[in-house]
Amino acid sequence: MNANIDRLRYRCQLRQPASERHEESHPLTWRLREDNAPIDLAEYERKNGYVGTRRALTEHSASEVIDIVKEANVRGRGGAGFPAGVKWSLTLQGEDIPRGYLVCNADEMEPGTFKDRMLLEQQPHLLIEGMIIGAYANNARFGYIFLRDEYREAAASITRALNEAREAGWLGKNIAGSGFDFDIALHTGAGRYICGEETALLNSLEGHRANPRDKPPFPGQSGAWGKPTVVNNVETLCNVPAVLQHGADWYQKLSGGRSDDGGTKLYGVSGRVERTGLWELPIGTTGEELMELAGGMQSGHALKAWLPGGGSTGLLLPKHLELPLDFDSIGEAGSRLGTGLLTVVSKEQSIVALLRNLEQFFARESCGWCTPCRDGLPWTVKVLQALERGEGQPEDIDLLQHLGKGLGPGQTFCAHAPGASMPLTSALKYFRDEFEAGVARPPAAVGEA
Numbered sequence: 001m002n003a004n005i006d007r008l009r010y011r012c013q014l015r016q017p018a019s020e021r022h023e024e025s026h027p028l029t030w031r032l033r034e035d036n037a038p039i040d041l042a043e044y045e046r047k048n049g050y051v052g053t054r055r056a057l058t059e060h061s062a063s064e065v066i067d068i069v070k071e072a073n074v075r076g077r078g079g080a081g082f083p084a085g086v087k088w089s090l091t092l093q094g095e096d097i098p099r100g101y102l103v104c105n106a107d108e109m110e111p112g113t114f115k116d117r118m119l120l121e122q123q124p125h126l127l128i129e130g131m132i133i134g135a136y137a138n139n140a141r142f143g144y145i146f147l148r149d150e151y152r153e154a155a156a157s158i159t160r161a162l163n164e165a166r167e168a169g170w171l172g173k174n175i176a177g178s179g180f181d182f183d184i185a186l187h188t189g190a191g192r193y194i195c196g197e198e199t200a201l202l203n204s205l206e207g208h209r210a211n212p213r214d215k216p217p218f219p220g221q222s223g224a225w226g227k228p229t230v231v232n233n234v235e236t237l238c239n240v241p242a243v244l245q246h247g248a249d250w251y252q253k254l255s256g257g258r259s260d261d262g263g264t265k266l267y268g269v270s271g272r273v274e275r276t277g278l279w280e281l282p283i284g285t286t287g288e289e290l291m292e293l294a295g296g297m298q299s300g301h302a303l304k305a306w307l308p309g310g311g312s313t314g315l316l317l318p319k320h321l322e323l324p325l326d327f328d329s330i331g332e333a334g335s336r337l338g339t340g341l342l343t344v345v346s347k348e349q350s351i352v353a354l355l356r357n358l359e360q361f362f363a364r365e366s367c368g369w370c371t372p373c374r375d376g377l378p379w380t381v382k383v384l385q386a387l388e389r390g391e392g393q394p395e396d397i398d399l400l401q402h403l404g405k406g407l408g409p410g411q412t413f414c415a416h417a418p419g420a421s422m423p424l425t426s427a428l429k430y431f432r433d434e435f436e437a438g439v440a441r442p443p444a445a446v447g448e449a
Contacts, residue, residue, distance in 0.1 A: 014118060015277040015293065023048070025254065027242035028235070028266060029280040032122055038157045041164035044125040050170055052241035056133045057178035060244075062093070065137040069240065071248035073262040078105060078196070078233030079309065079338045081261075081327035084240075091138045091220040092228040099141035100228035102134050104237055105201055106147040106154070109193040111311030111361060112343040115266040115278055116234035120147070120154035123238075124161035128184060130237030132175065133244055135182045138230045143184040146201055148191040158186050193365035197414050198231040199223075200367065211369045212414035239263055258284025259326040267325060269294040271344035272301045278341075284329075287321035290342060301346040305430065309338020311358045312419030314426035315345070334426065351431040352438055355424055356384035362420035373417035376407050380424065387438030397435050401428055 021030040031047045056065050070085030108116045131143045165171045171183045195201045199213035202224050223229020243251045252262040265283040267290050270276050274295025305315045314335035323329045330337040363377035380403050386392045407421035
């Protein structure tokens with residue numbers, strides 16, 4: 001059984017030994033153990049755990065905490081890259097405003113993504129600490145960790161950590177003698193990709209069907225049960241404790257001038273490379289540097305294309321590996337950094353088959369709320385299946401381009417379909433010949449040689 005667990009978890013391995021990870025340079029991973037065992041409260045506190053929480057609650061007002069996170073430029077690590085401090089500043093607060101909620105999105109359903117799982121399994125107290133600070137900044141009365149049900153090992157680790165934090169007084173009444181009350185519950189969802197959209201997540205949390213909501217109002221004004229609510233990704237919240245401990249200027253400098261963004265990033269690689277796994281690196285590290293750490297492509301394989309951050313990001317070419325892996329640089333190249341975990345595509349792999357597989361996933365995971373997504377994605381799959389079999393029609397490629405445009409930004413209720421359209425439209429741009437090869441040839445005319 002243990003061998004099977006190790007086999008299933010191999011992509012969650014951090015590929016940096018402890019000797020390379022330091023508190024001043026690796027805020028997310030320096031505490032992690034070589035044996036991948038979860039860090040309990042005693043070990044976490046020995047390694048300066050909850051120092052950031054104590055400083056936030058006893059040395060700063062809520063607005064000051066928001067300003068510090070803004071100055072550090074902690075951009076959301078769930079995919080969109082929206083600045084966390086700006087998001088927090090938009091939460092309704094005031095004497096006549098009820099205290100709301102802070103929700104951690106730990107659903108991690110993005111294809112090719114496995115970074116949050118490592119943090120949840122091995123270092124849950126870092127997430128809890130980040131949630132306490134975020135709740136204090138946003139005047140939240142209660143927190144939820146929304147976890148996909150398949151993450152059973154993570155659920156057990158989080159449950160143990162929550163109990164330890166309550167017993168030690170880090171959750172509950174009057175945390176650290178500050179007068180601030182806050183607690184957290186673990187909520188396991190049914191495992192649906194659409195719950196990565198924050199309002200669909202909130203509907204599911206409330207016990208409703210996981211459909212996205214109209215915006216405005218945004219969750220910061222009216223979220224869970226109508227109260228002001230902040231939804232942040234696991235990695236985003238795990239960045240916050242070090243910012244409060246060491247300061248915004250320190251955090252901003254971690255990128256080493258590689259990017260205007262602050263901090264480090266959990267990058268990863270999967271596919272036919274020598275070493276799949278995760279690395280904590282300065283944000284703005286290039287794709288070339290990351291591929292070098294991964295040992296390059298496996299023997300006998302050459303790189304054809306790569307997805308920079310999950311299945312809902314646009315394909316890029318080998319020449320794009322020279323770009324900094326940050327939100328703006330990858331965006332300017334026509335894709336998205338997304339979760340920052342590269343999926344490599346080797347030359348012998350079929351782009352049409354790859355797209356058919358991805359679009360089948362997105363079609364299955366659609367909530368069906370709006371017509372372009374509900375009907376457009378299954379139609380896209382049918383066309384791709386025909387092309388994959390060599391039975392496509394000449395007009396199919398134009399139809400795919402039309403579908404990609406109709407599924408794009410501004411055409412649907414939420415970002416699910418636009419995310420699904422990005423790998424499709426980029427594949428048509430760079431690899432049109434592979435789609436054309438799937439068009440059936442007409443039968444030869446009588447008498448024709």
